[in-house]
Amino acid sequence: MTSLHINDLSVGYATKTIAKDINLTLGGGKLVCLLGQNGVGKSTLLRTLSNLQAPLSGNIHLGEKDIESLDRRELATKLGIITTEKIGMSNMTVRELVALGRYPYTNWIGQESEEDTQKIEEAISRCRINYIEQSKLAAISDGQFQKAMVARVLAQDTDIILMDEPTAHLDVVNRVEMFQLLQAIKNETGKSILISTHELDLSMQFADELWLMNFNAPILTGTPEDLGLSGEIEKVFFHEEFILDSRTGQVKLKLQPEKEYHVVGEEKPAQWVQKALERKGYGLSIDGEVIVVETKAQRLHWKVGAMEGHTIAHLLEVLEQSNYRDK
């Protein structure tokens, strides 16, 4: 498998340098997430890595070869990119879109070889979109469209895949599914995948490596855990009111706990109650005031002191009122 080597690279535009002194390698069958705030230069970097935009200085090698020395077709057999641009071909079917991935290989009249057909069908199955193969792009959802775009780049069969914000516009289920799909592709094919994303939580769960981009600073790389432990993730993303929960990798609001609670009882309702308490900034501790939760007649039942009720909203109201009175 070919690796992508980035050497002393500066990227940007005639009017300004966006990032410089970049020395990184993408390879080894890894899923890498490129993270950074809006406007830091993630798309600019991805466009430069795929030769859609010239570097300001430095170079990029695919294996031994400088990408600028490769013609378009040769580059497209080694590196595939999915950008955020919507392609305006809504009359095309999903299968036709996926088949476009074979353009570096098909002959001049665009005839599909047996190998092309096999790669297209494999890509469609891997992305689990067989059921919409014959649907028009205009008639599928954003989540289905993104999977079709992944299938297209898979059919292209490159060692390196770059994707700009693959989960933009997707709902929570589709966002998780997209990360699962990319992880499975990487595991099963050994391809290396670099995606730009704002999904910190999912990147913490799925990425083998993070590339953290910050304004006027070198790109930092490492496993999610090393960068979490060193505090670098918080430096890139957070203002004072946020913290990164080191246990779950989730981003949370940092609030001073006014009061601590100890939730006891059935596991599932207890977890949701704890989540609500954390969201409201309360502390959780075995020394805290006890809240008992259980399911009675298929409804939540909670009890704290002399108060009891059936919804988490009501519990939060009661806690708010009692804390207000305590002050």
Ligand SMILES: Nc1ncnc2c1ncn2[C@@H]1O[C@H](COP(=O)(O)OP(=O)(O)OP(=O)(O)O)[C@@H](O)[C@H]1O
């Ligand atoms: N064609 C262009 N000419 C000049 N400047 C540009 C051009 N395209 C983007 N920029 C600028 O380059 C900087 C980086 O933009 P880029 O789109 O790469 O950031 P990003 O990290 O991908 O942002 P986002 O997370 O919002 O997608 C921004 O300041 C942007 O305004």
